[in-house]
Amino acid sequence: xxxxxxxxxxxxxxxxxxxxSWRFDVFGRWPLLKRLVRMRSFQFxxxxxxxxxxxxxxxxxxxxxxxxxxxxxxxxxxxxxxxxLIAGLxxxxxxxWCTMCPLPFAGDWLxxxxxxxxxxxxxxxxxxxxxxxxxxxxxxxxxxxLQNFGFLFLATFSALLVTRPIVSVALFAAMIIIAAGMALVxxxxxxxxxxxxISGFLSLYAMTSTLELRSSDKNECLKCKTxxxxxxxxxxxxxxxxxxxxxxxxxNYCGLCxxxxxxxxxxxxxxxxxPFATSDYMIKGFxxxxxxxxxxxxxxxxxxxxxxxxxxxxxxxxxSEKHLWSGFGAYAAGQMLLALIVFPGLYYLAIxxxxxxxxxxxxxxxxxFLAYSYMLVPMGLLAWIAFSxxxxxxxxxxxxxxxxxxxxxxxxxxxxxxxxxxxxxxDWVPALQVGxxxxxxxxxxRGLYRVASKVLPDPAxxxxxxxxxxxxxxxxxxxxxxxxxx
Amino acid sequence: MTDFQPDVLRTTLLxxxxxxxxxxxxxxxxxSIFDDYDDSVKAMFIEMAEEERQHGTDLKQxxxxxxxxxxxxxxxxxxxxxAPDLPDGEALVFDSMTPEKALQAGLQAEExxxxxxxxxxxxxxxxxxxxxxxxxxxxxxxHVRMLQDKLAQATHKTNEASR
Numbered sequence: 001x002x003x004x005x006x007x008x009x010x011x012x013x014x015x016x017x018x019x020x021s022w023r024f025d026v027f028g029r030w031p032l033l034k035r036l037v038r039m040r041s042f043q044f045x046x047x048x049x050x051x052x053x054x055x056x057x058x059x060x061x062x063x064x065x066x067x068x069x070x071x072x073x074x075x076x077x078x079x080x081x082x083x084x085l086i087a088g089l090x091x092x093x094x095x096x097w098c099t100m101c102p103l104p105f106a107g108d109w110l111x112x113x114x115x116x117x118x119x120x121x122x123x124x125x126x127x128x129x130x131x132x133x134x135x136x137x138x139x140x141x142x143x144x145x146l147q148n149f150g151f152l153f154l155a156t157f158s159a160l161l162v163t164r165p166i167v168s169v170a171l172f173a174a175m176i177i178i179a180a181g182m183a184l185v186x187x188x189x190x191x192x193x194x195x196x197x198i199s200g201f202l203s204l205y206a207m208t209s210t211l212e213l214r215s216s217d218k219n220e221c222l223k224c225k226t227x228x229x230x231x232x233x234x235x236x237x238x239x240x241x242x243x244x245x246x247x248x249x250x251x252n253y254c255g256l257c258x259x260x261x262x263x264x265x266x267x268x269x270x271x272x273x274x275p276f277a278t279s280d281y282m283i284k285g286f287x288x289x290x291x292x293x294x295x296x297x298x299x300x301x302x303x304x305x306x307x308x309x310x311x312x313x314x315x316x317x318x319x320s321e322k323h324l325w326s327g328f329g330a331y332a333a334g335q336m337l338l339a340l341i342v343f344p345g346l347y348y349l350a351i352x353x354x355x356x357x358x359x360x361x362x363x364x365x366x367x368x369f370l371a372y373s374y375m376l377v378p379m380g381l382l383a384w385i386a387f388s389x390x391x392x393x394x395x396x397x398x399x400x401x402x403x404x405x406x407x408x409x410x411x412x413x414x415x416x417x418x419x420x421x422x423x424x425x426x427d428w429v430p431a432l433q434v435g436x437x438x439x440x441x442x443x444x445x446r447g448l449y450r451v452a453s454k455v456l457p458d459p460a461x462x463x464x465x466x467x468x469x470x471x472x473x474x475x476x477x478x479x480x481x482x483x484x485x486x
Numbered sequence: 487m488t489d490f491q492p493d494v495l496r497t498t499l500l501x502x503x504x505x506x507x508x509x510x511x512x513x514x515x516x517x518s519i520f521d522d523y524d525d526s527v528k529a530m531f532i533e534m535a536e537e538e539r540q541h542g543t544d545l546k547q548x549x550x551x552x553x554x555x556x557x558x559x560x561x562x563x564x565x566x567x568x569a570p571d572l573p574d575g576e577a578l579v580f581d582s583m584t585p586e587k588a589l590q591a592g593l594q595a596e597e598x599x600x601x602x603x604x605x606x607x608x609x610x611x612x613x614x615x616x617x618x619x620x621x622x623x624x625x626x627x628x629h630v631r632m633l634q635d636k637l638a639q640a641t642h643k644t645n646e647a648s649r
Contacts, residue, residue, distance in 0.1 A: 124521050125519050137581070142580050142582075222571050225508065227515050227516070230519060230578070244572050244574075244577065246575065247571065247574055
């Protein structure tokens with residue numbers, strides 16, 4: 001009998017031997033996890049304790065001591081949560097924070113009028129019944145520029161945020177209200193996709209993560225007539241992030257809510273483990289390039305302010321205590337200038353040089369500028385991790401004391417309230433920072449090589465094009481090394 | 487190849503009919519994603535759904551002429567061969583879908599089908615089957631040209647509008 005062959009092999013295929021040897025189907029290996037994820041109550045079960053803890057933090061911020069390092073909201077959010085997020089959840093679990101994030105919970109409920117269940121019906125573009133106006137978010141704002149500016153703005157006032165509990169409360173309350181308000185007006189998780197300043201950098205650094213949620217067989221998605229992952233069904237809500245799993249090829253905007261695992265009629269969505277920073281290389285827009293620039297510059301700026309021997313910068317940034325308005329102005333303007341103009345300018349220069357030196361006439365500067373910018377992603381993440389090492393090793397002991405006296409009222413719930421400030425192995429910090437930075441440099445150079453190989457197939461052109469951006473990466477590493485080890 | 491059986495002609499044509507029907511439903515599904523969201527993209531997908539239905543009707547006529555009444559087709563084909571899809575998993579995140587991109591998705595599917603049948607012609611030595619594959623390839627070729635024309639028109643319109 002004459003046989004029929006498939007014309008296209010559109011399956012999820014790892015690109016390199018390394019990915020092949022490392023990548024595995026997590027659900028396939030641990031079916032119990034898949035059963036848990038498919039339960040409708042899975043996400044709520046994760047959010048609930050987080051939500052309780054979060055509202056407790058808000059209470060401690062509102063009613064507790066105004067002394068930052070004695071108040072649970074400051075110590076737990078800006079030391080513990082931050083370090084766990086940037087050094088653990090982000091590189092290992094992609095956007096798993098978004099799975100359990102308490103901020104959009106109220107908005108989700110207003111939209112769905114359900115905490116666990118799913119409601120089938122009709123709302124714009126979906127097979128679920130949503131409440132609210134269900135408006136379309138403006139096309140011009142369908143990017144992460146708002147998140148870029150929002151995060152930069154918040155970072156400028158970070159000294160206030162990390163020292164004044166009430167400021168943290170105000171920020172989180174505002175985020176909950178904005179998220180809920182937007183859920184009533186716009187479709188799905190518009191707040192998370194376009195406004196949440198945390199989501200912006202999570203989307204960028206999720207590219208490096210060792211986890212990905214993908215369709216197992218792209219051919220199944222091609223043939224799928226329901227497209228339930230994005231349209232929803234009676235089994236699961238339409239993707240709150242507006243992502244279509246059939247063509248998803250990077251982690252950035254998948255918030256790991258696992259609704260698609262529940263709604264897919266072909267059981268074709270699975271969680272995969274993969275090597276670190278070796279899969280998602282594609283930067284798609286200038287907003288993402290600038291996000292990478294902002295994050296790298298902020299890691300630098302925070303390191304200067306908090307870790308360097310130049311105390312004047314700390315005084316400038318600390319407007320709430322020092323009141324040096326002109327200094328603060330210089331700090332804020334300098335930080336913005338560096339993040340939005342100077343560093344992107346340096347990177348642009350490196351790309352112009354790369355194009356000129358490689359004589360890559362077939363490729364535009366724009367194309368190279370976008371593609372090569374991936375090199376800033378692993379470097380940025382690892383720079384942030386390096387910055388966060390002293391945060392937990394030097395100031396981590398505050399967690400032990402504050403857990404017994406969360407409001408700073410003199411309680412001693414677990415007998416650890418008087419635990420003294422005890423830096424943990426502070427002499428190890430510089431060595432760890434150097435190690436982490438060098439790992440960042442390695443993965444950035446590796447990523448740069450990979451994207452260059454795609455953009456410029458000719459090896460001679462590719463190698464020449466690597467020189468200027470690699471030199472920039474080396475320069476960035478040296479600057480951070482100077483900051484960390486003097 | 488010498489493993490030809492008489493049923494192959496019939497099943498090949500039936501499969502082509504099934505594909506057109508499935509694609510029509512696929513386009514409808516894609517259109518519904520853009521319900522109350524982007525009317526121009528939705529309209530384009532609906533238009534293509536209607537065209538696929540028409541292609542199915544054309545193929546049924548060919549089937550009837552050769553083999554008699556068309557059997558009731560319940561199952562979808564297992565093969566992809568030709569299937570339209572969104573061009574990007576993040577197309578709705580960035581709101582980057584346009585009628586042109588919808589047309590390109592359709593064009594890609596038709597080109598895949600044309601390529602498939604052109605390869606199949608070379609894979610069989612049976613003259614009748616070769617002839618059917620050629621016919622189906624030409625059938626897809628007309629769809630490719632039609633979509634190319636539409637794409638050119640749509641691109642021209644967009645360019646005019648942006649001037």
